[in-house]
Amino acid sequence: MFDQINGMPVHALVVHAAVVFVPLLALAAIAYAVLPRWRSKIGWAAVLLAIAAPASAAVAMLSGTKLHDRLVANGLSGPPLEAIDEHMGFGTLTFYFSLGLGVVTLIMVVLASRKASRPLPRAAELGLAVIMVALAVISGYYVFRTGDSGAQAVWGTTS
Numbered sequence: 001m002f003d004q005i006n007g008m009p010v011h012a013l014v015v016h017a018a019v020v021f022v023p024l025l026a027l028a029a030i031a032y033a034v035l036p037r038w039r040s041k042i043g044w045a046a047v048l049l050a051i052a053a054p055a056s057a058a059v060a061m062l063s064g065t066k067l068h069d070r071l072v073a074n075g076l077s078g079p080p081l082e083a084i085d086e087h088m089g090f091g092t093l094t095f096y097f098s099l100g101l102g103v104v105t106l107i108m109v110v111l112a113s114r115k116a117s118r119p120l121p122r123a124a125e126l127g128l129a130v131i132m133v134a135l136a137v138i139s140g141y142y143v144f145r146t147g148d149s150g151a152q153a154v155w156g157t158t159s
Contacts, residue, residue, distance in 0.1 A: 024049050025105065
């Protein structure tokens, strides 16, 4: 399922979704966390991205594993394989951090949208906002490192 479509590696087809959705989730989460007056306008986008970003990162990770296995079966070894292994490590971290960001974003949206009679305590709101911003920054960093290491593995040299 995650190996090939018409002879093309699925990874090459799906990786761009993660490259778009993870940074968009990071931006939406930061906006939601630090701009309470925007929450009613961007909550729906934050929820959709909280689901789409980790899902796209998971599909990219799973299809990348299939591509890795295919390349190893075809005899890839040495420095090119080491570069791909490094890329896979960054991709795994991207998935886990985007998943964490997605979960925290969903929690924040649900708790922040409660009725005015039961508002989220200020300390809880601040704590969730800090966690969201931190996870957004880390997710953005790792999606960049993943993309850069993948591009270097395919198109460039690290020297």
